[in-house]
C-alpha cells in the first residue's frame with residue numbers, strides 16, 4: 553500500500569507491550585491505527601458508509617464499488633442528480649461535497665465517508681426556491697431535466713464562495729457542464745441576476761431569434 557503501512561505491520565512494529573505503547577504516546581498509537589485502518593482493503597462485500605446528505609445523517613451498507621451517484625439515487629432515492637455520460641464529462645451528476653462540486657458518477661460512495669453532501673433536493677427550503685433557482689425560472693435559464701440539476705449545483709457552489717462573480721467567472725464555473733442544446737446565455741444571466749448584477753453581454757443570439765419569430 554503506497555507510502556503507508558498495513559495494520560498488521562503497524563501492530564507488529566508496535567509490539568504487544570504496554571510499555572512500548574506508552575513510550576510512543578497514546579496519540580501516536582491511535583493515529584497509527586487510524587491510518588492503518590483507513591488503508592485496510594475494503595470489500596468486496598458491503599461496508600458501512602456514513603455521511604450527511606442534505607443535513608441528515610445517513611448510514612448505508614454498500615459494496616465499495618458503488619459510486620456516490622448510485623448510492624444517492626439507488627439507496628437513498630435522491631434522483632435529482634442524473635446519470636448521463638457516467639464518465640466525468642457532462643456534469644449532470646454534480647453534487648456538492650463539503651460545498652465543492654463533484655461528479656458523483658466518478659467517485660465511490662466510500663470516498664465520501666464523513667462528508668457533508670448536498671444534492672439538488674437539499675436546496676429549496678419549505679417549498680421556497682433559492683435565489684438562484686428563482687432567477688433560473690424568471691430568466692428562462694433552463695436546460696432539460698438531465699442538465700439543469702448539475703448546472704444549479706455548480707452555480708450554487710460558485711455563489712456560496714463568490715457572491716458577486718463576474719460573467720467570465722460564471723462561464724468558467726459551468727465549463728464542466730456540457731450539453732449542446734441548452735440556454736447557456738440565459739443561465740449566465742440568471743446567475744448574475746441572482747447575485748444582484750446584470751449581464752454585460754447581451755443575449756444576442758436569443759434576441760435575434762426572438763425578433764425572427766416576432
Ligand code: FES
Nearest residue numbers: 636638641643657
Ligand atoms: S454523469 Fe457524471 S459527469 Fe456525466
Ligand code: FES
Nearest residue numbers: 695696699731733
Ligand atoms: S441534453 Fe439536457 S439540455 Fe441538452
